[in-house]
Amino acid sequence: MSGSTAPQVAANAPETGASVRVSLLLFASVAEAAGERRREICVAEGTTARGLFEQLEADIPALAGRADHVSFARNQQFVPPDTVLADGDELAVIPPVSGGA
Amino acid sequence: MNIRLTHEPIDADVLIQRVTRPGNGGICTFHGIVRDNMDGRPVVKLEYEAFEPMALQELERIGREAEERWGLTDVEIEHRIGELRIGEASVVIAVGAPHRAEAFEACRYIIDTLKTTVPIWKKEWYRDGAVWIEPTAAG
Numbered sequence: 001m002s003g004s005t006a007p008q009v010a011a012n013a014p015e016t017g018a019s020v021r022v023s024l025l026l027f028a029s030v031a032e033a034a035g036e037r038r039r040e041i042c043v044a045e046g047t048t049a050r051g052l053f054e055q056l057e058a059d060i061p062a063l064a065g066r067a068d069h070v071s072f073a074r075n076q077q078f079v080p081p082d083t084v085l086a087d088g089d090e091l092a093v094i095p096p097v098s099g100g101a
Numbered sequence: 102m103n104i105r106l107t108h109e110p111i112d113a114d115v116l117i118q119r120v121t122r123p124g125n126g127g128i129c130t131f132h133g134i135v136r137d138n139m140d141g142r143p144v145v146k147l148e149y150e151a152f153e154p155m156a157l158q159e160l161e162r163i164g165r166e167a168e169e170r171w172g173l174t175d176v177e178i179e180h181r182i183g184e185l186r187i188g189e190a191s192v193v194i195a196v197g198a199p200h201r202a203e204a205f206e207a208c209r210y211i212i213d214t215l216k217t218t219v220p221i222w223k224k225e226w227y228r229d230g231a232v233w234i235e236p237t238a239a240g
Contacts, residue, residue, distance in 0.1 A: 017210050028222035029233035069235070073220070076155040081153050092152055092220070096235035099149065099156070099180060099221025100212055101133025 020046040020087040022052060028069065029095050033062040048080035049074065049091055072097055102168065102174045104160045106153055108183045116195040120175035121133040125197035127204035131212045135185045145226050147185045152220040154179070159219045167196070167211050170202040178211065180221060191223075 010042040023037045031037045034056070041054055049072035057063045072079055085091060108221045113132060122127050135147050164176040175197035185191055185196065194211050198204040215221075216236075 025152070027152055027220070028224070028237060064163070073152070073155055076152075076158060090156065094152070094220050095222060095233070096233040097217065097220055098223040098236055099151070099219050100216035 019043060019046070020045055020047070020085055022085050022088075023090045024052065024056070025090060025092040027095060028094070030063065030066065030093050033058050033066075035062075043085065047085055048081065049079060049083050049085060052085060052091060053093060066095075102161070103178070104157055104164060105179045106151055106182050107179060108181070111179045111181055111190045111193045112192050113190060113193045114176040115197070116179060118206075119177055120123075120195045120197035122174065122197060125174050127189060127196050127201035127238060128195065129201070129204035129208040130196075131192070131208050131221045133212070134188050134192050135189050137152040137187045137224055137228075141221060142155070142227060144187070145228060146187070147191065148224040148226065148231075149180070149182050149185065150179070151182050152221045153182075154213055156220050160215065163211055163214045164219070166214075167181075167207040170210070171207040173203065173207050176207075176211070178215070183238060187198060201212050207232075 008018060017036055019042045022041050022043060024036050024041050026037050053067050054068065055079065059063060071094040073094055074083060076089050117130060136144065138144055160178050164178055166178055167173055173196050177195040181190065189205045194208055196204050196207045198207065224231050225234060
């Protein structure tokens with residue numbers, strides 16, 4: 001959208017005003033910092049997984065600086081951060097994992 | 102192959118029974134146990150959280166990979182979720198193969214891969230606070 005501070009998003013987003021709806025899922029340290037686990041969010045068409053997280057960082061100061069340390073899963077599959085989101089996608093933000101022992 | 106996430110204590114004997122078959126000359130298990138300290142700092146309990154549907158899918162993918170690569174006959178993986186006390190098992194892996202070398206290698210591969218790719222997170226609780234463990238995070 002015009003006025004966005006995230007160049008990655010602005011560069012990919014056509015100036016049509018079209019938006020996509022994404023279900024954002026947060027876990028562990030990220031959920032705790034954000035104070036929430038799920039958010040339905042509308043973003044400009046062309047927004048990437050990382051771009052969406054950067055918007056969230058701008059909205060939630062406790063998440064600032066986390067973008068380089070998280071991975072993303074779209075519809076339960078790991079995807080690169082520059083993956084463009086589609087309408088109806090579920091995007092999970094995956095902090096560094098520590099299962100096992 | 103059986104893959105489970107559970108909020109109840111893991112019964113390792115059940116997993117071992119399931120991989121015990123006449124064709125399996127080698128059975129190898131790994132038990133991850135809640136330790137009472139982190140580099141000397143006393144730990145009072147652990148908490149595990151998972152993105153459950155995706156964690157199950159990833160565990161299954163790792164299990165299948167191990168089956169194919171080492172020709173395993175049986176693979177059992179069970180991971181505990183929720184709050185765990187010291188001494189309880191967070192994960193138990195049991196594999197059965199015709200020979201021991203394959204069983205050892207596959208079991209090691211499964212736990213090492215699990216720790217780096219499966220969306221499960223550990224929180225360590227100390228007497229005076231708690232921390233999410235994020236091994237690959239810089240700083």
